[in-house]
Structures are given as structure tokens and as C-alpha cells.
Amino acid sequence: MNSEYEVVIGLEVHVQLTTATKIFCGCSTAFxxxxxxxxxxxCLGLPGALPVLNRQVVENAIRTGLATDCRIAPRSIFARKNYFYPDLPKGYQISQFELPICEHGHLDIPLDDGTSKRIGITRIHMEEDAGKLQHGETPATADSSFVDLNRACTPLLEIVSEPDMRSADEAITYLKKLHQMVKALQVCDGNMEQGSFRCDANVSIRPWGQAELGTRAELKNINSFRFIKQAIEYEVERQADVLESGGKVIQETRLFDSTSGTTRSMRGKEEAHDYRYFPDPDLVPLVIDADWIERVRDALPELPEAKRARFVRDYGIPAYDAGVLTQNHEVSSYFDTTVAAGADPKQASNWIMGEVQRRLNDAGSEISAAPVDPAMLAGMLKRIADKTISGKIAKTVFDEMWKSGTDADTIIEAKGLKQVTDSGAIEAIINDVIANNAPQVADYRAGKEQLLGFFVGQVMKASKGKANPAAVNDMLKKKLQE
Ligand SMILES: [Zn+2]
Structure with a gap:
């Protein structure tokens, strides 16, 4: 990347809320x-139809505002943002402009050097989404476009940051943290492919040491972390080239093309006054009293950062494990529940990050759909801990649990997988193995001690893997020295 210039990035993230119904009507938001x-x-914008605000949308906005240390406005206003586009039936979008519900917050992001950096959050406001245009794909419809208004009036939060990020990497770290947070708050499902979490990036560059911001380009509607990084990096190079060749960066909206990895101009400079914002006369000012805010604050779920610290402190698992487990809200509750059901925390963490995650990845499914639930996993881990089964046999038991959905005890019993710790039974097997392998016994006794592994293998095989390996080791050593 060009190092002649300082990069300045601010992000506007659109978060689609998980409410069952739309922001101003009772229609479903299902995808x-x-x-x-x-x-x-x-939501069709028919004359005379009046919007009614969805209370859950306000609650979700307050939640998000509290989680980012914003000030929640006691009184906020809905405004009409006027523009014309076929997917916008009313000819305006209901949004918030002068008095948004949340302002002056921040999110701290971790940096590579172990320190953290505070990214300011200018504002969070509520608004409705527009519909979708579909352009004809068959020869008969090639000249036509179709309007689908299912998405019209779907509730969104727009989370606007200060221009505080200085590289594409910082921007991605901020976005990932925000993404994790809105999922943990259960205000958004975080599905980027379906557009539930999408981002506009304002990117500019300036010579190092210059206080004034450079002219920015706004990169529109990018819906994957990888593309956002590519788009920002391309844009920084492009603006540097423009300045190097004596040109001027112009303020404009640009589209990212994921096939070529480049951005191209979409439309020129836009200012707030172009939208002729004014308070929506159909909606009264939104008044939020302190009690409501406190009720929402009391019901806030634990956020990933606090959870990570708790896992390390209370469960004694390594920070690395805690970081992996708290990346996903469902995974961390699965872990919590497994430990609460009596499993050893480190064992539970190993199995969840290993066997469970591997199978989910293979199947392309989520942990909520895992056929082994936390109680079942804990049940099996307890049988390892009390030495009913060995760690090796546990893999077989786990496989069977995953396939059949049956609990560990039933499988261990039905398949006769109990570890043999009874010394009489193990001794009988060892005696057989010694009797049947006279040449190896002679070699071992003559000093070839590496043959111990061979004998252990034979005993384990004869016991079908059920003998306790530690007990086998000890008894073999004794017997071979006799
Ligand atoms: Zn509707």
C-alpha cells in the first residue's frame, strides 16, 4: 500500500433487525x-395509509446504543428522506435526521500490538429499508425490471462511525466486532449474504501531518468482510494515483465490483439538502423515559468481551480458547451449558473446538443444529473423567452419538465399550500375549525395551481397545520383568 498518505476511513453499517414484523406495519420480515x-x-405506500412504530425496533435500537455507550435521546424524531427510485413506493424513506435515537458512543477495537483503539460512533438511527429490483433474466423479460416490496419497510439501524480508522485492517476489525456484538445482542442475525449486515465505507487520503480531511469517496453496499477490505485497498491506491498525477479526488459514490476487485463511479456528490429532509408529520416524536432505558439495560445480554474474560477467569481455559468460543453467540452458550452440565471446561473446549466444529464445518451447519446437545457432550466427558471409557474409545462413542442422537451411557452399555480397569481381566490378557509371543519376550528381556509398545498394542487389540492403557503399561512392565 502507498505510504505517502494517511488513510482515513469512516463506516456506515446497515443492520437489519430481527423483529418478526416490519417497522411501521404488521407484515412479516421473513426472507x-x-x-x-x-x-x-x-409498506406499499398507498395514499392514506398511516405508519405505526414497532416498539421492538425501538428496544433494539436502545440495546445497541447502550452496548456502544451512546447517549439515548429522551426525544427523537422521524424524518422523511426524499428521493425517487422504483423500489421506494412512497417517494421518500422514513429515517431519522436531526434528532436520532442514539449519539456519541464508541467501540474499542483490539490492535495487533496488544493495545486497543477507540472508534467513535457518531450516531445510530432507525429507518425503513427499500424494496428490491429484479432485472429480467430470460430472453422474454430481458428488457423488464420487476419490483419486489417484501423488503420495503423492514427495520434497519444505521450505525455511523467517526472517521477514526486508519487502514483497511482497522476497518475490518471494527466491523467484525460490531457484527459479533449485534448478534450477541440478538438484534440482528448477522447474515451478510442475505444483506442483514452491510456496509458503506467513506474513504479518503491526506498527506501525513495534514489536519484537514481529504475529499472522500463513498463505497456503497458491500456485504462481505473480504470485499470491504479489497474495496478500501483498491480505493486508496486509486486516490493516491489521482493525486500523484496532479489530479483532484472528487466527492462521489462508487460501486465495488467484486469480479474485477475495482470500484467505479456511480453518481456524483450528494449532500443532505439534496434529500430535503423534514420531520414526518405522520409520526409523533418518540419519547423514551429513563425507566425504559434502565429496563433495557437490565436485560442486556453478556457481550463477547465480558464473556471472554469470564471464561478465562471462572473456567480457567486459555485466552485463545475463550477467544474462539466467544466469536459466536451460539457456540459460547453451547460451551456454557456443557460446563454447567458437569463437564471439565478444558475438555469441553477441546471437544467443541475440535470434533464438534469439524463435523459442523463438514455438514455446513450451525451448532444449534448439532445432533449432540450440551447435556450429551457433558455426559460423555464425564465418562472419560471417571475412566469408564478411554479418550480413544470416546471418539467412537461420539461418532455414534452424532449419528444416532443417543446418549453416551446407552451407547457404552449397548456396545460394551466400558474400559477394562479390572486388573484380573487385564492380567489374563497380558498372560496370553506373553505366552503367544515368546521370541519378542526373549528380545525384550535381553534389553530391547522399545518392544514395550508392541506388547501394549497387542493387549489393547486383544481387549478391543477397552483396556485402560495406563494400567496395561504398568502391569506389562512388571510381568515382562518376572
Ligand atoms: Zn406492510
Whole structure:
């Protein structure tokens, strides 16, 4: 990357809320239904239809604001953002402008050198989404475009940061943290492919030491971490080239093309006054009293950072494990529940990060769909801890649990997988192995001690893996010296 210039990045993230219904009407927000199946006079923008604010949207906005240390406005206003586009039936979008619900927050992101950096959050406001245009894909419809208004009026939070990030990497770290946070708060499902979490990046560069910001380009609607990084890096290079060749960066909106990895101009400079914002006369000012804020604060779930610290402190697992387990809200609750059911924390962490995660990856599914639930995993780990089964046999038991959904004790019993710790039974097997391998016994006694592994293998094989390996080792050594 060009090091002549300082990079300045601010992000606007659109978070689609997980409410069951839309922000101003009772239509469902479910994804993937037939076009226009989830519409009514309000979200179709029919004359005379009046919006009614969804209380859950406000709660989710307060949650997000509290989690980012924002000030929650006691009084905020909905405003009309006026523009014309076929997917916007009313000819305006209901958003917030002068008095948003949350302001002056921040999010601290970890840096590579172990320190952290505070990224300011300018504001968080509520707004409705627009519909979707579909362009004809068959020869008969090639000249046509279709409007699907299922998404119109779906609730969004727009989270606007200060221009505090100085590299694509910092921007990605911030986004990942925000993504984790809105999922942990259960305000957004975080599904980037379906557009539930998408980002506009404002990127500019300036010579080092210059206080004034350079002219920025706004990169629109990027929905993967990888693409956001690519888009920012490309844009920084492009702006540096423009300045190097004596040109001027112009303020504009640019689109990222993921196939070529480049950005191209979409439209020129836009200012707030272009949208002729004014307070929406159909919606009264939103008044939030202190009690409501406190009720939401009391119900806030534990956030990933606090959870990570608790895992290390209370469970004594390594910071690395805690970091992996808390990347995903469902995974961390699975871990919590497994430990609460009596499993050793480090064992539980090993199995979840290893066997469980590997199978989920193979199947491309989420931990909520795992056929082995936390109680079952804990049940099996307890049988390792009390030496009913060995760690090796546990793999077999786990396989069977995963396939059949049966608990460990039933499988151990039915398949006769109990570890043999009874010294009489092990001794009988050892005696057989010694009797049947006279030449190896002679060699061992003549000093070839590395043959011990051979004998252990034979005993384990004869016991079908059920003998306790430590007990086998000890008794073999004794017997071979007799
Ligand atoms: Zn509707």
C-alpha cells in the first residue's frame, strides 16, 4: 500500500433487525417468500395509509446504543428522506435526521500490538429499508425490471462511525466486532449474504501531518468482510494515483465490483439538502423515559468481551480458547451449558473446538443444529473423567452419538465399550500375549525395551481397545520383568 498518505476511513453499517414484523406495519420480515407476498397498504405506500412504530425496533435500537455507550435521546424524531427510485413506493424513506435515537458512543477495537483503539460512533438511527429490483433474466423479460416490496419497510439501524480508522485492517476489525456484538445482542442475525449486515465505507487520503480531511469517496453496499477490505485497498491506491498525477479526488459514490476487485463511479456528490429532509408529520416524536432505558439495560445480554474474560477467569481455559468460543453467540452458550452440565471446561473446549466444529464445518451447519446437545457432550466427558471409557474409545462413542442422537451411557452399555480397569481381566490378557509371543519376550528381556509398545498394542487389540492403557503399561512392565 502507498505510504505517502494517511488513510482515513469512516463506516456506515446497515443492520437489519430481527423483529418478526416490519417497522411501521404488521407484515412479516421473513426472507425468501414469493415477491410482494409480504405487503400491505402501509409498506406499499398507498395514499392514506398511516405508519405505526414497532416498539421492538425501538428496544433494539436502545440495546445497541447502550452496548456502544451512546447517549439515548429522551426525544427523537422521524424524518422523511426524499428521493425517487422504483423500489421506494412512497417517494421518500422514513429515517431519522436531526434528532436520532442514539449519539456519541464508541467501540474499542483490539490492535495487533496488544493495545486497543477507540472508534467513535457518531450516531445510530432507525429507518425503513427499500424494496428490491429484479432485472429480467430470460430472453422474454430481458428488457423488464420487476419490483419486489417484501423488503420495503423492514427495520434497519444505521450505525455511523467517526472517521477514526486508519487502514483497511482497522476497518475490518471494527466491523467484525460490531457484527459479533449485534448478534450477541440478538438484534440482528448477522447474515451478510442475505444483506442483514452491510456496509458503506467513506474513504479518503491526506498527506501525513495534514489536519484537514481529504475529499472522500463513498463505497456503497458491500456485504462481505473480504470485499470491504479489497474495496478500501483498491480505493486508496486509486486516490493516491489521482493525486500523484496532479489530479483532484472528487466527492462521489462508487460501486465495488467484486469480479474485477475495482470500484467505479456511480453518481456524483450528494449532500443532505439534496434529500430535503423534514420531520414526518405522520409520526409523533418518540419519547423514551429513563425507566425504559434502565429496563433495557437490565436485560442486556453478556457481550463477547465480558464473556471472554469470564471464561478465562471462572473456567480457567486459555485466552485463545475463550477467544474462539466467544466469536459466536451460539457456540459460547453451547460451551456454557456443557460446563454447567458437569463437564471439565478444558475438555469441553477441546471437544467443541475440535470434533464438534469439524463435523459442523463438514455438514455446513450451525451448532444449534448439532445432533449432540450440551447435556450429551457433558455426559460423555464425564465418562472419560471417571475412566469408564478411554479418550480413544470416546471418539467412537461420539461418532455414534452424532449419528444416532443417543446418549453416551446407552451407547457404552449397548456396545460394551466400558474400559477394562479390572486388573484380573487385564492380567489374563497380558498372560496370553506373553505366552503367544515368546521370541519378542526373549528380545525384550535381553534389553530391547522399545518392544514395550508392541506388547501394549497387542493387549489393547486383544481387549478391543477397552483396556485402560495406563494400567496395561504398568502391569506389562512388571510381568515382562518376572
Ligand atoms: Zn406492510
Amino acid at each position: 425468501g417468500n414469493a415477491p410482494n407476498a409480504q405487503t400491505c397498504p402501509v
